[in-house]
Amino acid sequence: MPTTCSVLLEQFGFRSFLIALCSILIPWPEMHVFVAGAGEIVGYEWVGSLLPWAYSNSNTDGASKGNPGQAGAGGLIRNHEGRWVAGFCHNIGTTNSLEAEVTAIRDGLELVNRLGLTNVDVETDSKLAVQLIAGSIFSGEHVNSLVNDCRRLMEEIGSTTLRHVYREANACADILANLGVVADGLEVFANAPSCVAHQLYNDAIGVEYSRQMKQHEDVGVRGGVMRQRLEHIATVF
Template sequence: MVIDVTNIFRCQKLVKIPVCQLIRCFHNEPIPVTWKKPGIGWTKLNFDGSCKSISGKASIGGVVRNHNADFLLGYAESIGQANSTIAELTALRRGMELALEYGWNKYLWVEGDAKTLVEIIVKRRQVRCTEVQRHISNINSILPEFENCIVSHIYREGNRAADKFAQMGHDSNHPRIWRVPPDEVLVQLLEDAQGITVLRRKG
């Protein structure tokens, strides 16, 4: 568990606090996470990248759903050697390209669990890494193709369907696209559609 040093100092200033209360001071309450349906007329793209630490091999995946949480499309692909940052950006770019290809270019809500990357894209920040910046520039060049596009962050617990597709990408010998949901993601899709809340444990 990571403890903020400033919180330690605050606790030290308190006098005659029982040990159990000090423990509660350091305890982080779990965060409820729920996948949200997009508004009527909107399409939602959840994306994710996966990288295996030992082999360094990466894969991407994502899922597109409508305002009723109906499955529209899923995709997965192995992209060879890449770090997690490149995998996340590649997953996002591929999902946006597919959204354009299938005509979902009017109202698109894009959501991923890589918070720093989402902030970089939303705030149009520059990064030092040439390869990462190239991917970001490609994504920024695609964004104007959408009439309305929202990019937001969600914790991994709310991005489980996209994560499942990304994991499936490791076992794919070629890029795959599904118009009917595969059995492997049915549970995640159903729980998202039902608005099931998953608790995220911090620390």
């Protein structure tokens, strides 16, 4: 009779099995998941990736001044400690916020691919963009072309997750997206621009920001995010 370990090895491969095993053995912070009622204030913070020796984290955001209006995309890549790896901002002309969001994800994935990184968590505060790339909904022809670019890049990079986060946990990318609105084309930063340095530091030390919930919904704080990432392991390797 096959053991649980042998079934996991056969289904996911040795690498995924080893990572999942380590995530169980390592004493991660206690997980807390709760339900927030309407009007309740909930705290959020940026959370680094689950597996420090293997993962990087990419946050992206889009901004459109008018929707449609002058638009920008921006994002950054951090290591597990929240330290800057690379970032970008991009003036994408006049468009709507959804196209700006998907463009930012595409640009972020292109930067990840150019740097030769794998095992990357990509985060955006656009739930609609995540649904588009996941294939659960469809949009116009140009946005769908960007979506296909994102899917192709995720396949090329390998071991990549894409998930929605609240804007409070995506503040650095928001700053860079707004910088993109006034940028001259696409700019890539080897070092963090001064405009994002303070927020980058706050994220790294775990400063928490509050959010008022509009309706009942499941909310995962730090540990909950880690559990969510652990669930992703079985699906992306």
